[in-house]
Amino acid sequence: MKKAGIILTSLVCLVGGYLIYLSYISSHHEEEAVVPFTVMDILHATDLENGIKEAVKQDNDQAISDWLEKAEDVAEQVGLPDSDLDYLRSSQAKNYVIFNAKRQLFNEEFEQAYYALEGIDGIKQRYPEAKDLFDRAETLLKKRDQIIEQIALTLSNGQTPDEEDLSAARALWQQRYQTLEAQ
Incomplete structure (x- = not known):
């Protein structure tokens, strides 16, 4: 009876120890397999996006390549797979970051034109x-212009606004947005 108890206790300890070992190995392996970053996280990091955007603005191909090399270094440091490293070295990655930078530049220049009461034909061409x-940008410009016309109509006391009313309406509209930006 004592012998059976000792064997049973030993067996329970061995099985329990083995299960604990498997649990430890499994959780440790999962921790190693989980990479905290993806290649897209790296490509959309603020400093990289800003650097690429500035390089695109200056038409500096070498700076774009330098930023992509930095992205590759980060990818290596965080342990991304070779396929991600290969992607970062590819022309596809370069085209991707340039494409996104140009879209961001469009948005920035559109915003400036919007507040400056300018058109965007040149921006669209660039x-x-x-x-x-x-x-969507053209729709926003039309709404902006309609608001200015409404302000001019109010300033002209319901009469057809003249150029002076339109000019005053533009100034009021711009003043309103400068006030909002200051806040």
Whole structure:
């Protein structure tokens, strides 16, 4: 009876120890397999996006390549797979970051033109990569102009606004947005 108890206890300890070992190995292996970053996380990091955007603005191909090398270094440090490293070395990655930078530049220049009461034809020509944004941008410009016309109509006391009313309406509209930016 004592012998059976000792054997049973030993067996329970061995099985329990083995299960604990498997649990430890499994959780440790999962921790190693989980990479905290993806290649897209790296390509969309703020400093990389800003650097690429500045390089695109200056038409500096070497700076774009330098930024992609930095991205590759980060990818190596975080242990991304070779396929991700190969992607970062590819022309596809370069085209991807340039495409995104041009879209961001379109948005920035559109915003400046919007507040400056300017058109965007030149911006559209510089950044055809953002063509899916053009219709929305044009809609915003039309709404902006309608608001200015309404302000001019109010300033003219319901009469047909003249150029002086339109000019005052533009100034009021711009002043309103400068106030919002200051806040």
